[in-house]
Amino acid sequence: MPEKQIVSNQARIEDGNDPKQKSEVSRREFLQKSMMVTSSLALTAMLPSLSKADLAEVLAPPATCQPGQTLMEVMEISAKRPNPTSPGTLQAVLKIINENKQYLAASAAGGGKTTCASGQMRYFSGYDKADPSHVWPNSYPEMAGGPAPGPTLRCKVGDTVQITLLNHVKVSDFGKSLDVAETGGTCDVSMSVGPGGTAVNTYPGNPSFEMPPDCFHGSSSTNLHFHGTHVSPNSVEDYVLANTRPSPRDSSGKPTVDEKYVEADFAEIFKMCSEGHTPQLWKDLPKNWQDKQEDLLKKYDLTAPWQGVNGPVDGKPVLPLSQQLWPKNQAAIDSCTWPQYYIGAYPNCFTLPVWKKDDPKSPKMGQAPGTHWYHSHKHGSTALNLANGMAGALIIEGEYDEKLKPFFTKQVVLVIQQFGTQLNLMRNGINDQGQANKNISSDLVFVNGQYTPVLEMNPNEMQLWRIINACHRAQIPLSAPAGLKWVQTAQDGVQLHQDNYNPAVTNASIGIPAATLPGGKIGGSLAAGNRVDFLVQAPSTPTSQPIPVNFGTKTLFTVVVKQGSKVIRDPMPFPTTAEFPVMPPFLDNIDPNKVTVRRALHFASNPPKNRSTQGPSFAPPTHTIDGKQFDNTIDQSMVLGATEEWTLYNDSPGAAHPFHIHINPFQVFEVLNPAVSKNPVKLEPPYVWFDDFAIPPAAVPPDGDGKTQVSGYFKMRTRFVDFAGVYVLHCHILGHEDRGMMQLVQVVSNTSHMEHN
């Protein structure tokens, strides 16, 4: 059989997905698998059909393991509108598939060495529903073989977003990972083994050092979070409690829940959304979709394996009732709440709310136009899914960028990610002395799927950089690059107030935790989950050396300034304060006099209560909020419309825990970083809006008594407006979130239809 035919067949067998999406990855993968099998034998003897070019392809490091490539622009899927002033509709298909990916990783040998690692990774393969011929990243040879963010979604305030989420992960390509982790026994398990051959339980330990639901599990199930959106947390909007399992496959290996399978039902759901009556209960969904999902879930419950045995046995599931999915959905349906579990697909749809002055029907808050993002958010697997690459940019346009457009030539979306196939706690954590292995380091940091890529600018050019920290844990404290001028224009997808925009400071650095600036202001932050926008001005002459954009001691990417076809005679100016867009009124300062409730939440990293007696001589810390891990209960309840003031404490030294709450952003007005001083910095209004803020760690203040540790904190005000429902707050170091540093928030309406006569 011709080799190309073998490769082609191999591709179909491997993923069972649409063959047209197959890239050169499969070819490389096939060749490398062949290499692996024949590694001890003469290559040319075993693979006589390989040409020199083939051999070169196999032996050379793939592009994804080569630093310094030209920065890739991620494919965009944009909303379509009947005319330029009409609300539009973004219709995207996001398919989660998996593939063997290659990427640079830190070597366990330490010393800053890197190695080209590989392994199966889940990722978003996406396309515009109106144009399925261009699939990101599969249609782009530059991205072949490596992990990448999902496609960039671009829409405007007022647009409707409709996403067909298809889960086509092939579970057999990954270690065992069950969905439900509520009653024990379902954490992912990693056994460490050494030369003696005897294995010990590294994760979750024996006895387990952590308990469900706060352990890694269910990593092939997924959902979508639209980080930075002000939409409903319920049903098909920003509902992160959804859990969508991979599609079943037919006898040929092809997923059965595909776009065609869901098309008619999802079209009906999307129509309901766009007409303003989004499904709120199971009974609101198309009957056909209800029946299909019930059938699929019951089949899963009946046939799923449990402890080495496949169901059914004697016609009954082997999966314990506590692990079965349909009974949980049925209970939710019976109690008139939205069910959590789905198979193969999920429809996400919402309209980005428009604030209207003097309109009684206007939402209290509008959607802030800016740099937002989407990512998978299933508790127990958020960190691993983001390490695999499951995040992408969501650019919401509006007056902010419209006003800035005359000042830049190009906007560049930079999605920063850490890639890895396995989380540190799942790796062998024992060194040769039987102690914790300090050489296991964090995953490396990439930009748009590339390691230290090169961004090009023309002399005198101004660009708008939209930077998203989509890392599962890394903080990105940016140093001002020598030779470039930059001015921050937005934080976390919300433009700065004119009074906070300062074109005179063109070399600000981004600290983690955010640094307080002279004059009672606060600087930007790129902790995990944060976004910053910069206007960036290139120097007037080409540079002989690339300009590094560094974070800490490492380079994130470099900038090469060279003359392109377009000559810009003079430096493009930064907008003056007067030219900077005016903050829309719904983003005015929150009035402190309207605060009705004050809360204090304490984040902490603690020694585990259950320490393993077998395995490594250490166990990782547990991560808690108010002294407990996430336990499926509602920890914070508030009334719809309430204005509240919160103090977020970090009682532990070490990590700055990035606090994130969904749906509503908040204004930070006071920060204590005890590593700097015992005295808090009281910020001056107008305050900066954040939706994610790294709580400074506890420390012994340099101006204190020299021995007493003080908790770090920040204070913020927020409004729980427009949307009632249940959603989450959590640490955006996602391994902490998966392992318990999360709480449920419930916003309830206090209006009533009752009358007392």
Place this chain on the structure above:
Amino acid sequence: MSTQVIEIKPNPTPTPTQPGVFDPKAAVTNAYDTLCWHNDDSEAHWPAPNKDNPTGWFQYQIAPGDTSDTLAPGPGNPPGTPYTLDYVCANHEDEKGTITVNPQP
């Protein structure tokens, strides 16, 4: 840091003690990488350090169509020394495989 799946496939010439085969039979990995097994056969299999110690690596056998937990090899002794792990299916004593663990590059 890589991950690798070892397939358990039906033996083309099955016997009662070897109905399946490990593919690759001789796997090669690096210290600190991870491995797991996927059972592509119609009966359960159970990779283990020896047949008398079925739970030596995994608490349960692998049902048909299912995957195992993760196995995470560590460094050699002394560090930098490659080593080989011999293993067997605890359910079928003639199903054997090896894992060569090289130092992390």
